[in-house]
Amino acid sequence: MSKPLRFISLTPDQQRIVNNAYQYGEKRALRRRAHAILLSHKGHTINQIRDILGVKRDTVSTWLSQWEADGIDGLQDKPRDGRPNLLNDGEIALLQQLVEDHPHQLPVLHAKFQEKNRESGQSRYPTSCSKKNGNSCKRVRYSLKARRDETDFRNTQGLINALKEWEDSGTCDLYFFDETGFSQSSSLPYAWSPIGQPWEVTAYSHSKRLNVLGFYPEKGCSFII
Numbered sequence: 001m002s003k004p005l006r007f008i009s010l011t012p013d014q015q016r017i018v019n020n021a022y023q024y025g026e027k028r029a030l031r032r033r034a035h036a037i038l039l040s041h042k043g044h045t046i047n048q049i050r051d052i053l054g055v056k057r058d059t060v061s062t063w064l065s066q067w068e069a070d071g072i073d074g075l076q077d078k079p080r081d082g083r084p085n086l087l088n089d090g091e092i093a094l095l096q097q098l099v100e101d102h103p104h105q106l107p108v109l110h111a112k113f114q115e116k117n118r119e120s121g122q123s124r125y126p127t128s129c130s131k132k133n134g135n136s137c138k139r140v141r142y143s144l145k146a147r148r149d150e151t152d153f154r155n156t157q158g159l160i161n162a163l164k165e166w167e168d169s170g171t172c173d174l175y176f177f178d179e180t181g182f183s184q185s186s187s188l189p190y191a192w193s194p195i196g197q198p199w200e201v202t203a204y205s206h207s208k209r210l211n212v213l214g215f216y217p218e219k220g221c222s223f224i225i
Contacts, residue, residue, distance in 0.1 A: 005045055005046075006040075006045075006046060006061075006064065007040050007041070007043065007045075008037050008040040008041050008064055008067060008068070009041065010037070010038075010041045014071075015038075015041070017071075017072050018034045018037050018038055018041075018072065019034075019038065021033075021034035021072060021075065022034035022035050022038055027077065029077060030075055030076060030077070032053060032055075033063045033066075033067075033075040034072075034075060035053065036049050036053060036060055036063045036064070037063065037064070037067050037075070039052060040064060046060045046061055046064070063075065094113065094116055095113060098112055098113055164218070167218065173217065174217065174218055175215045175216065175217045176215070176216045176217075176218070177213070177214070177215050177216075178213075178214055178216070179211055179212065179213050179214065180211070180212050180214070181209040181210060181211045181212070182209060182210045182212070
C-alpha cells in the first residue's frame with residue numbers, strides 16, 4: 001500500500017509570512033525553501049517540487065519537516081561558528097576605535113594597527129578581522145538626506161501616491177525624473193563603516209562632470225536625454 005501524499009496547509013497569515021520570505025528573503029536559500037512550502041500548499045507533490053527546484057527529494061522533505069516543526073524560523077540558515085577570531089578582545093576594541101577614528105584613511109588605519117601589534121610582538125592584518133567585527137569597506141556615496149526638509153519630503157510622497165492613482169485611472173501619464181553624472185576621476189573614497197550603514201556625503205548640484213537626465217514612466221520604456 002502506497003504512502004499518502006504529503007502536503008503543507010497554510011493559514012492566510014502563514015501564506016503572507018511565507019510569501020514575504022519567498023519574495024523578499026535576504027538569502028537565496030530562504031527564498032527557495034519558502035518557494036517549496038508555497039508549492040506544497042498549492043498541491044504540488046514532493047517529487048514535483050523536487051523537479052521544479054532542481055533539488056533532491058530528501059531535501060524537499062526536510063524543508064517541509066522544518067516548516068512543520070518551527071515555522072518560518074525552521075527555514076532560516078542556522079548560525080555557524082566559522083573560523084575563530086584572530087584577534088583577542090583588546091585588539092578587537094583597538095581595531096574598532098581605529099575604524100571610527102580613520103574610516104576614510106585605510107593605509108593610516110592599517111599602519112597604526114600594525115604599529116600597535118608590533119609593540120606587543122605580533123603582526124596581523126586587520127581587514128578580515130574588521131569585517132568579522134561587523135564593518136564593511138564601501139565607497140562613500142552622495143546623499144541629499146542632509147539637505148531635504150523632512151515635512152516637505154513626506155508631503156511630496158503623498159502627492160506622488162495621488163498621481164499614481166490618477167495614472168491608474170487613466171487621468172494622466174506619470175514620469176519619474178532623475179539625474180546622474182559621469183567623471184573621469186572619482187572624488188569618493190572607500191571607507192570602513194558598520195554593515196548596512198555606508199558613509200554618506202552631501203551631494204551638490206555644481207561639479208565638473210557630464211550630467212545625464214533620465215525620465216522613467218511606470219508604464220512603458222524609459223528614455224534618457
